[in-house]
Amino acid sequence: MFSFLKNVISSFWSENDADLSLDEAYNILNSAEDKEDVELPNEISHSDDIQDDYACYHKTGTVTAANDGSYTIDDTYEFKSQLENLGVGMQVSFTVYTTNGEVKVSDVAIKDDWNCSMYNVRSSWTSRTLICKVSKREGRQLIATPGDISIDLNSITSEFIPIVGDWIELQAKVELDQNITDLFGKVLEIERICALRPRVLEGCVKEWCNETKTGVIDRVVYFNGDTLTSGYVPVVGDKVIIEAIESDQGRYTCRALKVIPEKQVDKQLTLTSDISCKFEDNKEGIYISDNIFLNAVKLGRWITVNLESNRCKIDRAKNVNKGSFLLANSKFKLKRSELVRGQYLTVPPRFISARLPDYPVPQKLYNIFVQHADEKNDAQLKEDICKAKPCLSMSLSFNIYEDYFHTLLHLDEIQHLIALKNYEQDRVLFIRNAEYLMVEIENLSEKRPSLIAGDRIIAKDSYNQDAIEYEGIIHRIGAKHIYVKFAQEFHDSYNGEDMSIMVVTSRSPFRRMHQAVGLAIRNLGSSFLFPTKVVQQKPQVNFVYDQYYDHLHFEIDDDCESSILEINKKPTRTEKALAALKKHAMEQQKNVNNDNENSPTGFSEAEHVKSQLLLDPPKDNNNKSKKHSKVEFPNRTQTPLKLEWYNRKLNYYQKEAVRNILLGEARPLPYLIFGPPGTGKTITLVETILQILRLIPHSRLLVATPSNSAADLIALRLIDSGVLKPGDIIRLVAYRCVVEDKLSVKLIPYCATADIAREGTNLQGFNVNSNGLTLGCNSSVIGRHRITVGTCVSLGILYNMGFSKGHFTHIIVDEAGQATEPEIAIPFALLDVLAGQIILAGDPQQLGPVVISKLSAAYGLEETYLDRMLSRFPYVRDSQGFPDTGGYDPRLVTRLIYNYRSLPNVLKLSSDLFYDGQLVATISPIKSKEANLLNSVKEILPCQNNNSIPPSVVFHGVIGENYQTPDCPSWFNPNEASQIFYYVNELYRLGLKHTDIGIISPYIKQVRQIRSLLIEAEFELPKVGTVEEFQGQEFNVILLSTVRSSENFRNYDLKYKLGFISNPRRVNVAITRAQALMIIVGNPYLLCQDPHWRSVIKYCVDNGAYCGCDLTYSS
Known part of the structure; x- marks a missing residue:
């Protein structure tokens, strides 16, 4: 640039050249300014001057590229806009600024030649909090006053869905304007919106209209049907707990974000919080001074705080190992007599690639349970637990995520151990049955927790406290008996003596969930576990697909349709679309010539009408989302693949779910498919899996479910599709499933058990039993198939085998509404959020996971990840923003609505x-x-x-x-x-x-x-x-x-x-x-x-x- 200016100056002072005219001189200087503008992005991006991070420039330029709402100015500045008539070659004015080293564009407008003085001006910006009121809303666009600030809900961070009348707090980047008293210039970017004065209140329903789905609480708080918990229909006089915000709704000054019947209060809606006072108590030698007085406190002043601990130095040792732990690794105290080991189902490996940490139950928590064992009132127990673990009194957040779920799992395990005492018996007689000793247990099938093969029985002489203890391994479970194998010497010497028994179960499921919680924090991060916005990505697959729309009408009898409309009284959006299709079909039918039956094509009249509809669906402005033309990705260099359906009977919403998953525009946020029983969630997942395999050749899928029955079902559906080749899929099973003979005959050739021994240390290798089941596969076999299917807990063995995040590109979970969050974190933690994708399917309105501890359930372990996501932005239902998809963002959620089971x-x-x-x-x-x-x-x-x-x-x-x-x-x-x-x-x-x-x-x-x-x-x-x-x-x-x-x-x-x-x-x-x-x-x-x-x-x-x-x- 300096050389260019030198030439300009030399041109003025050169003696040999002719004098320049005034116009020629101005043209040369303007060219120099343009050169300076072109170099600006590099200067902004790489300048070491910290002020550049707060600089903004008013500029002009030319639109050089446009693609589906995305534009580029001068081949440099990229932005998105909804301006009409904006196209390539148009002159525009815009503001460019930098934040965190990233160049951003805002305030784009078609250039106005009458006001050129504002162009090419430099100023600065700053962050600011604005208090505004939502004055208008159209879809996902809000207009807030004062200032008529435009807000796009798809591009900001939020914790709720605003409506007209809500008072909101905006965190924004604004330009500094020295011509205004408070320096408040143009709003460059809205980063976050928050509700104003959110609070939790108790109230009474004073009004409720079932037609408009609106009501009033305590004559002050307005609410509508979207704020109600599922299944709750208010009646005047109901006592409720509400989360309210400041909002002008006619004569009401507040609006409820959530309304819950008083008897079903959500744990997170806490009326009072006295957690801070618990940190102010003096404890363990630390004394908190009262009423500390500081003189002349000013901003910027430094204050030195001296902390002094009078704790005995010897006492520090107790924090090295948090006391003794309950049944850590199921080891027994030294004062106990000798324990003779039993006959295990498999020989435990000596060398493991990655051992699970113990995560033992803290003795402190167990002691609290013992202290309150005889009390019928749980209030004191809850209070003591919260004092020991303050995180339970807080709303779940990223900062307390690990401590929160570790504590809930410990509480559940303590209750599990207490429940196992139901199996303890004195003076038991073992019954010989071939190679086993049987124990009769009444109501075995109804007892909880259930016993499984591999659990252990500890037996000793009932009349001799110092007698030798024998460990027996449960190999089979019958209706009333368990089949146990002790050491052979016990089998040989037992002669009908009375024995006392206790049950010890495996801690592996708890340890795997503990480990997954920690890995989730490190591998997934806060934006995945606690999402607040969608950062739209480019489609992950380059494909085209043919037009499809909601033609389920053709599969429903005419009498059925009229009856359904009569039953539902008010036609829904879907029914209106079906009615439009029917009207179009009738019009087409009237125009069909009767001679068509003898036409060379051989089409009947009905076939002709249907073919015309499929080729030319009716134009319906209210049904835009039902029709899709071919979509291409011109920015991709490779030839696009054709999306061809393996299951041609999929309905419109099932196809939409598959298409949206393949696009993956909201990655790495998980995609949710939910709906009631009978709507085809598993069928949709099967189609999704097959399409990912075909369209993403490098993909490797991990399919998880909470139960073996659900894993077997989806594995069988994939096999029955006829698409997979031998070796494409493996069903990973626990060894107890083999022992209990619970595997489907059709599924056995695809099943295998895993060997966690370090590769090369097990000389036997894997083997195939008489049923064709592969046993003892190591990491060179397991995890190398295109599809691996298993339960969430059993897939935790992949960590022991040394698999790291990113090994699987897609994590798919069926029946996600029946798994706890730590359980579902086991497959989740194997995801690389930078390159992978997660898909969940389930029904959050059906029964959730089985949690033994009522305390853990009350504090949130019963709430699934699926529940949590659907109740928070951006997954939460927004009927005004997404009217064509049932109120859900199609980039994140598909709700299946067609039921194939019930009248x-x-x-x-x-x-x-x-x-x-x-x-x-x-x-x-x-x-x-x-x-x-x-x-x-x-x-x-x-x-x-x-x-x-x-x-x-x-x-x-x-x-x-x-x-x-x-x-x-x-x-x-x-x-x-x-x-x-x-x-x-x-x-x-x-x-x-x-x-x-x-x-x-x-x-x-x-x-x-x-x-x-x-x-x-x-x-x-x-x-x-x-x-x-x-x-x-x-x-x-x-x-x-x-x-x-x-x-x-x-x-x-x-x-x-x-x-x-x-x-x-x-x-x-x-x-x-x-x-x-x-x-x-x-x-x-x-x-x-x-x-x-x-x-x-x-x-x-x-x-x-x-x-x-x-x-x-x-x-």
Whole structure:
């Protein structure tokens, strides 16, 4: 540049050249300025002057590239804009500034020649907090006043979804303007928005309109249907806990972000917080001075604080090893007698690539449990636990993530150890059975925690405390007996002596979860575990695909569609689209010539209409998201692949999920697929896996599930697809699955167990047993297949084998709603967030993971990662921002809405309560096997008002009595059991089989009562069980006994989470098991006091499907 200026100057002073005119001189100087502007980005990016990081420039330039909302100015400055008529070659004005070394562009406008004085000017910017009010919203765009500030929710960080009227706090970068008193110039960038004055309050519902889904709490706080917890329908007078923010909503000054019934308060909505005072207490020689007074405190002044500890130096040693630990590695104290080891399922390896840390239970926590063992009130226990672990009183955040989940896992393990005492017995006789010694345990299948092969039995002489202890390994588990192998010397010497036994289970699952929690912090980071915004990425796959749209209408009978519309009363967005398709089809049909049947193509009239629709779908402005033309990626050099569906029966939303996953525009944030049972989540995952394998050749997939049954199901679906070649997939199983013989014959050739021995130290190598199962595979075999399938816990063995993050490119988790967050972190932690992708599928409204410790469940271990993501920005539902996708950002979430299992009337109840009324039934209420079955039992059902279709959901009111027996804490209700027996008898009389019927009760004692009645009557026994036993299953007819009939025990159930009262998810599971008919038997007066059951009973009353005791129900 300096050489260029030198030439300019020399041109003025050269004696040999002719004098320049004034215009020529100005042209030369303007060219020099342009040269300086071109060099500006490099100067900004690499300048050592710290002021450059706060500099901004008003500039002009030419748009040189444009691609789908992304533009480039002067081949240098990239930006995104929604300006209309902006194209290549246009002159624009803009502001360019730097932040953290990154050049950013804002305030782009088409150049105005009348105001050129503002161009090419340098100024500065600063960070500032602005208090604004949302005055307008269109989709994801907000306008905030004062200043008419435009905010794009897709590009900022937020913790909630604002609406018009909300007061918000903006963290922004603003230009400094010296012409304004407070120097507040143009807003360059909005970084974050926060709600103003968020707080948690108690209140009472004063108004609620079911039509508009709006209400008022305490005459001050406005709320709408989006703020309600799933399944809750408010009624005037309900006591609620709310999270409120400042907002102008007509005559109301606050708005609720979350509304929870008082009896189901979320752990994170804490009314009071006294955690700070606990840090002010004097403890362990540290004394906190009171009322420290500092003179003349000024900004910038340095203050020296002296800390003095009077703790004895000898006492420091106790923090080196945190005291003794409970059953660390299941080792026994030295004062115990000698322990003789048993016969293990496999020989433990001597050398392991990566050993699991112990993560022992701290003695301090265990002592607190022992101290409160005899107390019935948990309040003091919770208080002492929170004092020992203050993180439990805080909302979950990245800073306390590790400590929080380590503590919850320790609490769960302590309860696990306490529960194992139920297996302890004195004076036990072993029964010889071939190579085993058997032990009889009553109610073995009902005891929790369940025993599995590989667990250990410690046996010793009942009458000699110093006798030798023998370790026995459980090899098999029967209905009432466990099959144990001790050391051979014990088998030879045992002669029927009385023995005392205790059970010791493996700690490996807990240790793997502890390790995964730590790895999640290091490998995933805060932006993954606690996302607050979406940083859009370029598509990960270059592909094209043919047009598709929601043509499910063609698979539904005309009578079915009209009946569904009649049942749902108000057509939904999807139904309107179907109606538009039908109208278009009728118009096309009128134009079809009858001679087409004899045309050379051989198409029938119906085929012609359908083909025309598929080629030329109707133009519907309200259904833009339903139609997709071919999409290409011109910026990619390689030839795009064609997306061809392996399963051509996928519906529109399933295809959308697969397409969005392949694009991966929100990577590394996980993609969520959720929906109720029967909507095809697993089928969608199978298609996704197959498409990733085909379109991303370098991919290696890890497929995880919480249970073996779910892992087997998805593995079998992948094998049955016929796409995979031998060696593409491996089903990783634990050795106990082999011993217990629980593997499907079809799956055995694809199964293998892992050997964690360091490679080269196990000379035997892997072998194949007689069934074709591969045993003992090392790291050279396991993990090298394109697809590895296993349970979350069993996949933790990959850490022991030395696999590091990034080995698998895609982590896929099915049934994610049934896994705790530490459990799901085991496969997660193997992800490289810079290059990988995670996909989750599940239903957050069904029963979650089984957590033994009520304390751990209360503090958040029961809340799954799927739950947590769907309740926070940017995953949270935004019906105004994403009206075409059910309120969810399609880059992050797909909700499946088409149900293929249940009649519309059965589906509507759960749809309205738990799924925002979005579910669509595909089964005809008139022409289907389910409808025929319902009609066959019509005579035993109450008649609906002016409707020929029998009711699919019936409530039979029974005022009974609930009882307990001395030997069992569970409850039973003889009156309800008799009514259930009556319905079973009638259903059998009308031709139904036992395989058509399922009977559910929340109490095991009622299950036994009903089962015994049916056995005494010599009926074929249908499936009778608790709600947990029915999750994932469906029957044509479901009979449901709620049992509880006494007001005195309602609060007891709420406190200890018993029955249906305390858990809306248990209600949801129960009412979604039926395909054709559900009959609920219970006390309506008691159940109406629960908000969810109140809605169920009202649904039956409104549809004329209530019978039994008299009921006066006021809506």
